[in-house]
Amino acid sequence: MKLLQALFFPPEQPGGVSSMIPYLQDRFNPPHWEMELFSLPKRIRNKGTDFVEFDTFDWHEYEQSPIVQKYIQTYRDYLWWTKLRLQRPFDLIHAHHPIAGLVMKQVFPNTPVMMSVHSSYERELILNGGIEENGLEHRFLTSIYKELEHRCDRMFTSSRSFMEYLSPYVNHPEAISVIPNGFDEKRFKPVPHENEVTQLVTVCRLVPAKGLDILLKACAELKAQGHAYVLHIIGDGPIRRDLEELAQSLGIYEETIFYGYTLHPEEFMPFFDVFVLPSRAEAFGSVFAEAALCCLALVGTDIGGIAEQIEDGVNGLLVPPEDPLALSTALEKLIMDPAFRYELARSGSDQAKNHYSLNRVVYLLKKVYLQYK
The missing domain is CATH 3.40.50.2000 (Glycogen Phosphorylase B;)
Structure with missing residues (x-):
């Protein structure tokens, strides 16, 4: 089975999901399993130019926000890099960042894409004073969850409490499963x-x-x-x-x-x-x-x-x-x-x-x- 683990940060990034995913390769051994890791290099900036459209909401309602503009450009960059570097098909893609999940389903529409949502970017921004609760950026970022639900074949979180956090932002919260992070x-x-x-x-x-x-x-x-x-x-x-x-x-x-x-x-x-x-x-x-x-x-x-x-x-x-x-x-x-x-x-x-x-x-x-x- 050919698996792709689609990260956003490079595997060497400390903490969070990067504490687990790089170590999975040792446990998914050929010939039954073949696993590849993919991420966006930090040096990739402002390369993508593709038109971005979501099925469940119109992101242009929020485009006056610089944070939303940066998010959309990062989406374009990830899309550009994915099209450039990934050519061969996979049996299953497991994404670990919203941008990764959405892009993978766009590039590989016939491949099952699982989405693990590990953290809340909008909640971190609010707590760190970067955005206002219920402001443009907050509404844009929480709208992404319903788009993920729409596009991806399966959704996971790393804790029950975070599953409950996501519930108001999706149509079928009961379909979200919990798989915790694992540590070697x-x-x-x-x-x-x-x-x-x-x-x-x-x-x-x-x-x-x-x-x-x-x-x-x-x-x-x-x-x-x-x-x-x-x-x-x-x-x-x-x-x-x-x-x-x-x-x-x-x-x-x-x-x-x-x-x-x-x-x-x-x-x-x-x-x-x-x-x-x-x-x-x-x-x-x-x-x-x-x-x-x-x-x-x-x-x-x-x-x-x-x-x-x-x-x-x-x-x-x-x-x-x-x-x-x-x-x-x-x-x-x-x-x-x-x-x-x-x-x-x-x-x-x-x-x-x-x-x-x-x-x-x-x-x-x-x-x-x-x-x-």
């Missing part, structure tokens, strides 16, 4: 260690949606209560300077280490003690599963895919979003009680292995793929 356990190797001072770590893109301002305020409260810790922030993004200035103003800059972008954080993540990320929204939250496989205790917000991965007090701790004091209290519990911290980490690791192992996800995908053989 070989990449995550817990390391026995004893840190004299509790080491907190977070890994994410530095944008408002991740709630790192809340984390810094919680850490300031920890320091005010006399608790020793070190906070490691791995990642980069547009608000890094703002976060550094906030850490300084809160008096916790000495306890906080900003690493910037790191390609393989899983290589040294096992040496920390607690993974914490107070996101304001997460469709799935792949980094929580990765941290759990590294045997770190988890602390996250009670929203979206995070709440599906963490059972509060069993395999991690959940706190309300936008609540630095609650987050500080949760972190304090783990700093003061290493035995409890270890128990949560062990339980979290077991849960991640059982539910988010790559082998399990490959099994689920093969069952679906074979329906189209």
Whole structure:
């Protein structure tokens, strides 16, 4: 069976779906399976010139928005690159970005196209201050979901909560299935260690949606209560300077280490003690599963895919979003009680292995793929 995994970002892009898809090739072996990965190189800009039209809505109603114009041009570029590079037929195409799904069905109308929607671009833009809720861009981007439903043969999400998020924007939400992201356990190797001072770590893109301002305020409260810790922030993004200035103003800059972008954080993540990320929204939250496989205790917000991965007090701790004091209290519990911290980490690791192992996800995908053989 000839499969195409259609990504938007190149496979080496860190985080999210790129944490899973490149590792699938090792599990779909010839002669029964033949898998190819496809994505749009970053250098491809303003190449496409094709006319763009959708069946379920008129995008020209929103064309005065620069964000919509950029989205449409990216669609044209992806279409141009697809026509240029993909010639041979496939038995099945699995797309992992809305533009990829729509373009693949346009280029290969007779090939079954499965669509996995992994995250909400419009929700991220709203939380990061890029667009207004119910504005032109928001309405355009949510209209894309119904177009995906219309064109693609099957739709998936990575969590139940994100499936519920999509429901108002499609005609048949009951037809959407859930297949979580999967992770190759070989990449995550817990390391026995004893840190004299509790080491907190977070890994994410530095944008408002991740709630790192809340984390810094919680850490300031920890320091005010006399608790020793070190906070490691791995990642980069547009608000890094703002976060550094906030850490300084809160008096916790000495306890906080900003690493910037790191390609393989899983290589040294096992040496920390607690993974914490107070996101304001997460469709799935792949980094929580990765941290759990590294045997770190988890602390996250009670929203979206995070709440599906963490059972509060069993395999991690959940706190309300936008609540630095609650987050500080949760972190304090783990700093003061290493035995409890270890128990949560062990339980979290077991849960991640059982539910988010790559082998399990490959099994689920093969069952679906074979329906189209």
